[in-house]
Amino acid sequence: DVKHRGRNAVSLFDPDLQAEANARAWLERNIPAGIKTNEFIPYYQPKMDSEGRCVGAEALLRWIHHERGVISPGEFIPIAEETGLINALGQSVLRQVCAQMAHWTKLDALDGMAISVNISARQFHERGFVDEVITIVEETGIDPARLQLEVTETLLLDDMNQTVEKMSALRNLGISFALDDFGTGYSSLAYLKQLPLDVLKIDQGFVQDLPDDSNDVAIVQTIIALAHSLGLDVLAEGVETAEVQDFLIQEGCRVFQGYLYSRPVPAEDFERYLQNLDDPANSKSE
């Protein structure tokens, strides 16, 4: 009986580890079916400027499982990355978002906005990635200048030259790049100036305790100064209070995302929101 084999086997029967292993196995088994039956749905969270105007949105994936309900990406993205399912999943997300953008463009609702899509390092480094993106952009007919890809510093664990080459190929088409979760990864300032980036996204971990945490204040000031001196835009994630927003504005940050403005919402809700922006009856001056 394995149970009695001694110390080394004990962890196999740790109920928490067992539960975690079961959860992982369940995810691994069920993600492919979820992709096939279109249960993976991008939600949209608006990005705002300092005047309270919506300047775009980030697509954030949700798994609407037919029995289990909404499963958050924090649960399934890591498994999808490890198993390689992220390639099919990421392609499905990008296709859905671009199709949605084409629809919003027809409604004239995307005026000057950019919609961003998260791209895992593993997906980015896939051989056919650049061609896949180009195909989707062409098939949906969207303006590539309206599309932004969010990548993280883990990208840089791989061949730097190839990373720059791939980013440049997409950027030459007009697609922009944001560096997500900036400050949490394997940052070396040397690579930053080599990467063809447009935006630094300050990780929400540095944002949430502003302005009380003096370390976070120093880090955020440094990131904003760094972005500006490199000619990059800077966006703060995880803005939950007006106090945090006002502090960031005072420090020179101009684009924000967070629960203060909106949680990620389904496409229909974001569309309604975009259309109300056009309606003079809903203008802010009342």
Ligand code: C2E
């Ligand atoms: P992320 O790209 O850094 O996205 C920001 C996360 O912060 C999102 O969590 C968002 O819902 C959450 N958030 C936004 N505003 C606030 C706020 O004011 N307070 C707090 N506490 N949280 C806020 P979410 O949607 O659970 O996504 C988690 C992560 O999963 C994302 O982090 C991203 O790394 C990954 N992810 C989501 N969708 C995709 C996708 O389509 N592809 C890939 N590869 N990764 C994705």
Ligand code: MG
């Ligand atoms: Mg992101």
Ligand code: MG
């Ligand atoms: Mg982030």
Ligand code: MG
């Ligand atoms: Mg993240």
